[in-house]
Amino acid sequence: MTKFNAWNVIKNGLNGQSYWTRQWRDPEPKSSYDVVIIGGGLHGLATAYYLAKNHNIKNVAVLEKGWIGGGNAGRNTTIVRSNYMMPGNHEFYEHSLKLWENLSHELNYNVMFSQRAHVSLFHSPGAKDSVSRIYNIMRLHGTDAELWDLKTLKKKIPHLNYHNSRFPILGAAVQKRAGNARHDAVAWGYARAADTLGVDILQNCEVTGFTRKNGNIESIQTSRGIIKGKKIGFAVAGNTSVLWQMAELGNLPIESHKLQAFVSEAVKPLLDQVVVYGVGGAHFYISQSDKGSMVFGGDLDWYKSYAQRGNLPMVQDVAEAAMAIFPSLGRIRLLRHWAGVMDMTMDGSFFICKTPISNLYLNAGWNYGGFKASPASGWYFADLIANESPHNYVQNHNLERFEKGINIDERGAGPDPKLHG
Amino acid sequence: MIRINCPYCGERDHSEFSYGGDATINYPSLDASEKEWTEAIFFRKNIKGFQFETWHHSNGCRMWLVVERSTVTHEIKSVKPCNPNLQKVVENNK
Numbered sequence A: 001m002t003k004f005n006a007w008n009v010i011k012n013g014l015n016g017q018s019y020w021t022r023q024w025r026d027p028e029p030k031s032s033y034d035v036v037i038i039g040g041g042l043h044g045l046a047t048a049y050y051l052a053k054n055h056n057i058k059n060v061a062v063l064e065k066g067w068i069g070g071g072n073a074g075r076n077t078t079i080v081r082s083n084y085m086m087p088g089n090h091e092f093y094e095h096s097l098k099l100w101e102n103l104s105h106e107l108n109y110n111v112m113f114s115q116r117a118h119v120s121l122f123h124s125p126g127a128k129d130s131v132s133r134i135y136n137i138m139r140l141h142g143t144d145a146e147l148w149d150l151k152t153l154k155k156k157i158p159h160l161n162y163h164n165s166r167f168p169i170l171g172a173a174v175q176k177r178a179g180n181a182r183h184d185a186v187a188w189g190y191a192r193a194a195d196t197l198g199v200d201i202l203q204n205c206e207v208t209g210f211t212r213k214n215g216n217i218e219s220i221q222t223s224r225g226i227i228k229g230k231k232i233g234f235a236v237a238g239n240t241s242v243l244w245q246m247a248e249l250g251n252l253p254i255e256s257h258k259l260q261a262f263v264s265e266a267v268k269p270l271l272d273q274v275v276v277y278g279v280g281g282a283h284f285y286i287s288q289s290d291k292g293s294m295v296f297g298g299d300l301d302w303y304k305s306y307a308q309r310g311n312l313p314m315v316q317d318v319a320e321a322a323m324a325i326f327p328s329l330g331r332i333r334l335l336r337h338w339a340g341v342m343d344m345t346m347d348g349s350f351f352i353c354k355t356p357i358s359n360l361y362l363n364a365g366w367n368y369g370g371f372k373a374s375p376a377s378g379w380y381f382a383d384l385i386a387n388e389s390p391h392n393y394v395q396n397h398n399l400e401r402f403e404k405g406i407n408i409d410e411r412g413a414g415p416d417p418k419l420h421g
Numbered sequence B: 001m002i003r004i005n006c007p008y009c010g011e012r013d014h015s016e017f018s019y020g021g022d023a024t025i026n027y028p029s030l031d032a033s034e035k036e037w038t039e040a041i042f043f044r045k046n047i048k049g050f051q052f053e054t055w056h057h058s059n060g061c062r063m064w065l066v067v068e069r070s071t072v073t074h075e076i077k078s079v080k081p082c083n084p085n086l087q088k089v090v091e092n093n094k
Helices: A006-014 A042-055 A089-101 A103-107 A125-140 A150-156 A183-196 A240-246 A312-325 A370-387 B034-042 B084-092
Strands: A032-038 A060-063 A118-122 A146-149 A171-175 A200-202 A207-213 A216-222 A225-234 A254-266 A274-279 A282-288 A293-304 A334-345 A351-354 A360-364 B003-006 B010-013 B018-022 B050-056 B064-070 B076-081
Touching: A032 A042, A042 A060, A042 A183, A042 A360, A042 A370, A060 A225, A089 A103, A089 A370, A103 A183, A118 A125, A118 A150, A125 A146, A125 A171, A146 A150, A150 A171, A183 A200, A183 A370, A207 A240, A225 A240, A225 A370, A240 A254, A254 A312, A274 A312, A282 A312, A293 A312, A293 A334, A293 B018, A293 B050, A351 A370, A360 A370, B003 B064, B003 B076, B076 B084
Parallel strands: A032 A060, A032 A225, A060 A200, A118 A274, A225 A360
Antiparallel strands: A118 A171, A146 A171, A207 A216, A216 A225, A254 A293, A254 A334, A274 A282, A282 A293, A351 A360, B003 B010, B018 B050, B050 B064, B064 B076
């Protein structure tokens, strides 16, 4: 694998770009591995990378049923932030943000991480109090957070609709270190870096069954043959329940819902921040990609679904929210839209935990927030697999928390997965 | 758009309805163990394929329905009132 640096760019520039090697190998599956990660999304790839990097476990395979970057890794709105308040969550997402800040150097791959500020608008004194509480908790834990009054906000983003009489903008809660990144580059960067450390990335390798022995999973049946793993990790958010039931483990506190995202045609620089608008029935978040496209999304489609395609009522909802807050988008044309399948959990928080099978580990339940979490998710999942006990930050992110009554419910929405937006 | 054939109102767009959830949950007795209650409240089959689920005709007759729908293709096989007694009323009126 050729390293990306100035020397190699110049050398290849003079040689017709002929000395670049492929970014990761396409190996044949070995018969057994120390760790097999099922799911070649951002979380699975990051886990494999940190297993090799932090824990020196290099005999690792990542099984991907499709291709790298074809699932939820390429079906998100690329927002990175750490504005969480629950114990465990804020430490975890803050660590993730710190990993993001150095990720391009770490992976030798430009993930185009841009800390352009995450601006969350509020529209009533009650909403201001509520968000002030969250952002004060963040400050107490050393995360950057601030409130912008209307004057500051108007100066920073002059073209929002400040004349909305139903939901007047009163100001915004802002995290300046937050922003976005290029999602494909993150997937490719982790795949390439993990591959360099010896990880086998097996694409078009769908899991079809498990063979159990003495209570453990002994081997995995796949579309590319039988693969043994001493330890096995699930990182297949969206399809976790399917795999869980394939391993005959019963039910999970998860429902699969689909979330749509939208990309417009490219326009000249229009928006320099990530803006979030959430009132009553509307939920809308928007940023502009480096290419110039407006990238935005809204709520779930509100009914359970494994289909990776969205339905029209939500397209209308999102368009209405866009027009309410950003009227200048009115004549912009939509280029693409798509949907990804989310693991929506019963309290809106994730799982990085052991399972009833002693050599099986679970990484699941990322709700709306899987993209920003991927570096820390890989970090702590690798830590769990290597050390066989969860780090303090994720000690309550397990399946037993519901029975114990220690749900990690940021929104306080209760046990209805679709409400944890 | 999914079209749901409401037994009271006829076929309507799904945007008239709100999704409830799994229609096959059996809530345990009040003195059942914490484990059973946890299972009923928090744990789901999360079926990939045909499942029975509840929908509320919230912008129509406001009745609760049980819909058999595929979570992959969104095809609907059957729609019935939630309340079995109302099912009889619907059938008698046909």
